[in-house]
Amino acid sequence: MPTLKPGSGQYLHIEFVRDVRRQPDRRRANHKFPRPKPPTPEDLHQHAQDVSQGITEAVQQISQVRQGCGIEPSKLFVLEFNSVNLDLREIFEQRFKAWVVSEYKDKVGNQERYRFLVQFPTETSRQHLREEIRLYRTEANNIEVLPLKKRQEFCDALQAVRSVSRDERIGVRLREEGFPDVESFYVDVDLWHPGDPSDARQVLNDIRSMCAKYGGALTEEVRTSSLLLIKVYGSRQLAEVLLELDWVARVDLPPKLSQAYSQIFGEITLPDPVPIPLDDDPLVCVVDSGVISGHPLLANWVIEERDFDTGENTTTDLNGHGTSVAGLVVHGDITKCIESHQWQPRVRICSAKVLCHNRISKEVDIPANRRAELIIEDAIRYFVHERQCSIFNLSIASRDEVYRRGGQFQWAEKLDELARELDIVIVQATGNRPDPPIPEAVYTREEAQKAIRENLLNDENQRICNPSTAALVLTVGAIARSDALGHHQQNTGPRLKDAFAGVPANAPAPFTRTGPGLVYGVTNFAVKPEIVAYGGNWAIQTMAGGSPRWNRSFIFLGEPTLQRESNGRFITARNGTSFACPHVAHAAAIAAVSLKATLGQKPSANLIRALVGSATIAPPCPPDWLDDEKETLRLVGYGMCSVDDLTWSKKNQVRLIAMDEVELDKLHIYRVAVPQVFLFTKGKRGITVALAYDPPVQSSRKEYLANTMWIEALHGLTTEEVEIYRAKNAVQDVDLLPPGKEIKLRPPKTDVQWSTLQVRRIKWSRKPKLIIPDGETEPVIHFVVGCQQRFSTGFDDKQRYGLVVLFWHESEEIELYQALRNRVTLKAARVRVGA
Known part of the structure; x- marks a missing residue:
């Protein structure tokens, strides 16, 4: 029997289906712009x-x-x-x-x-x-x-x-650091894809010959639909020639990946024995620097380890980064484990070692002779095929490649293609900023912390970095769990003097990277990061009257997790979005197993993402930190995810789920009759809708997403009226409905329509004024899901999606679950044939 099953007062989510009558076409917009004035x-x-x-x-x-x-x-x-x-x-x-x-x-x-x-x-x-x-x-x-x-x-x-200039082809690291002072070195080279596979082969052959002519070598190649990505080893002369070649999109030094510091946290009572996982327990692949599989808090829960040619010739984590990430994936919130003295691992892991330990900097790096896109693709494909992994944790980012509008990063595009092709959930860290500015001309702690908030919003150098702009991944930013600088009253443990926390508890961390995400056209933005989780905090400290500086490693500001054994200690506290990311991977793994229990089959990656999104709540930040809706989307996305909330439905918290595909430029309509118990029971109540989808992507297109989707909630209309009014819509942000028929979910659909995960909500403090349609005896809400094709890919004529609708009420006595189950169109029961 699986360990993950509903307990007392918990229920499987409810699988419901759309109205299967004729689905209306959604008419296309006819945008016209003035042509240039003809010349004389x-x-x-x-x-x-x-x-x-x-x-x-x-x-x-x-x-x-x-x-x-x-x-x-x-x-x-x-x-x-x-x-x-x-x-x-x-x-x-x-x-x-x-x-x-x-x-x-x-x-x-x-x-x-x-x-x-x-x-x-x-x-x-x-x-x-x-x-x-x-x-x-x-x-x-x-x-x-x-x-x-x-x-x-x-x-x-x-x-x-x-022709494109040499200067435009220089990558970020190469521009900032210049060429290495050695005879030969590796560079990442991005080539424009010629579109035809035979032409692509010819381009690669010509580049290979050219590299040999200059004493170098093309050592790796990886392809997306828009780029040919290669790794080249050679001299500066060869690199200079590549910078002049019109086939070349970019030449850069390999990514430098950030690494948080660790300190000993304290002694714990280790479980004896460590629980043994079952074959159907949740599973995540940790793509990182390897793990210490014999760690007493990981033993038995690492089911396979593999080194993907990092050059270290071992699957063991020689750095410690991967082990710290893995601990949070396996146990979830380790802070709760420490406080409760209860260690109950819930998620099995596979370890894909793609990062190596830099003995000089003590950081982790992609091996210099490997393309990041290729080594990560190799790892993902292996564990999809060999272990059927569907959740992947990537606490990896290239801190130098910051998104400042423009096209998609090639690494991000490769992740999007993998996510769609393999139907997997990739959980990706936003990356860390190593050197945010110290606030100046501020006179109080509060002023300094507000200045840090403004920097998170306004400093272009604080934007998310490659590959966290990927559209189909769950991108995770960091918030601070603690702002404590030690025990000031008792002489127990370290205390940080002449310092204050960079941000208050539960606020976005000073080092986290913020949105918006990819820019489509001029004014359309993707929500990034979609989710935040605890990842540590920094302090501003003044030493001996000198200038203030960041203290990046004070133990009581870090996020508790595992470490490699040091002097008999196995727990540490670390800072970075690397350690926020596994909180969400843990939640996604739990969501996958929960959905499988409801569906009776493996859920899609879209439905997993939607379920995780439906369980987000705003972090409990101090006043004024998240007052503005648009700024909130940029700082924390849809919020932090509650694993307890997403795992099962409850009698006062009910999730309706659907996994479907819609024809391009058409609508799906879901009908939910609203029960009296939801309307008349006193207390706060609300609805959350979460929609996730996985369109084809192409970085050579200005819009990148081949299709976009949207969702809205309508009331006071019959299903026939919904079809009529929504079929008339030319564009989704032009409302032709009768007044008052749309439930005003927040944020508005225009703010999230370019995001492949969309979470929208409404909350009522008293009985909502929902209109009863003609011919009905109680209010009905129609959830309308629409799809618009942005450009043709020549392949799919349908778009897959996952939908979760959450009805919640603060009263724990309300019997909402069965009432809703009786008022929706349920998925037909599956019947097993034979013994």
Whole structure:
């Protein structure tokens, strides 16, 4: 029998289904923007000449570099095009048979500006472009590639053509640190994907030959739908040549990963014996620096360890980072374990060792000879196939690659592709900022802590980093559990003098990274991080009258967890989002087993994410820290997750769950009749809806997500009326409903529509005013789930999603569970055939 099963007063969640009648189409928006003003004949000639000259100069520059590299100069040219008020992607790809490898859009006033990087596969495709510009300049009526009107629009919109500069290809670490002072070193090189697999092979072969010509080697390769990612070992001369090559998107030094410090925490009474897990207990793969599987608080719960060629030739954790992460995955809240003297492990782990111990810095690093994307992909695929892992903890981030608008990171895109393809939940840390500024011109502790809050919101250097911008992962930030600097009254334990905590307890940690996440267009943002958990705190300390500095390792500010044995001690306290992340991985593993008990089958990653999201609550921060809704989304996302709340439904806290797929540009409608006991029992009550989905992604597209989804709650309407009104909607933020028919969930759907996990809520202090529809005897809420295709991928015509609707009431005496079960359309019972 499984150890995870409902206890007294606990129930399986309720699986409900949508209304299966005709689902209305959701009509597409017809956005129109003013076209560029046609130029005068004189201006037209000059404009065409400038564009043509730009192409000529760019081609000459690229050819010169190609010849020096020994690469055929006529194939696969990458040029940059800029246009105004006209999206040229379709023209490039359908008319000129070119491939848009990257695009970006912004808006100035009423004018939209586009930037395209276009790869032309052949000399012929480039000549077609030149010919169209010549015909435009002479105002000829010939139809070669483009019809006359289309040619005029296309050429009018073109503003500039050029090759990408060397400076634009330099990665963050390489720009800040320069080339290593050694003869040969590793660099990460990102190549533009040519779109066709055979062309990709040719590009890799040409790069391989070029590396050999300069005494180097291409040592690894990994692919996403938009990029070819390689690891190169060689000299500075080789790196300089790569920086000049038009196929190259970026050259950078390998990621440097942050590492928190550890200290001995104290003695504990170890369990004897350690419990033995069952085969159906929750399972997480910890992708980190390995574990100490013989640790007395991990023994029996590490079911497999594997070293993915880190160079250390052992699965054992030589650093301690992975062991500290693993302890929180296995036990959850270790603080509660210490306080209660009860050690009850709940989650089994697999250990995927991808990080190695840096003996000089004492940090953990991706091995220099491995691409981060590839070594992590190898680890994930192995444990999916061999152990059927569906939850992965990645307390790994590249602190130097901070997101400052623009396109998606390649590492993040690879995680998104893996999450969707393998149907897994990846729990990813936001990363830490190692050097946030010390507040100045403040005169009280409160002023200093508020200044740190403002820095978390306003400092671009505090934004989330690679790969925590990934759209389909659960990104986790850190909040502080403690702001205590020691025992000031009793002489028991250490005390930090001349210092104060960087932030108050339960507030976002000074080092955590904050949102927003990926930017779509100009004003649309993803919610990142989606979730926060306890991950430690720092202190500001003044030493001997000197300047204040950060104290990053005071033990009573850290997050309690396990450590490698030191002087007979096994517990420590550590700081970093690395140690917030496993709290959420632990919760996701519990959610997966709980959902399987309800469904009778393995739940989707979408439904697991939705269930975790439905159990979030705002951290109990001090006043003024989370007053503003938009700032709250950036600081803590949807809040911190309660494992106790998500595991089972209760009689006053009921979760309705659904796992489905919707056709693109259509709606699903779920009907819930609201019971009288929910309406008339005194006390606070509310509804939370959580929607998660996994669209295809493509970093070469400005919108990145191929599809977006949304959810809303309507009342006072029949199902037929819901279909009619919502089918009329042209865009989701234009409300054509009769007044007062939409329940005002917060945050508004426009603030979360670009997030693949959306959590929205409403809370009432007294009986809600829900309208009874015609023909009904009690109020009915329709939960409408919509899907909009943003661009075609040529594959799926449906979008998978998971939905969780939580009804809660503060009265523990209310009998809400059975009342709701009787008022929704239940999933048909599964019948086993045979013995």
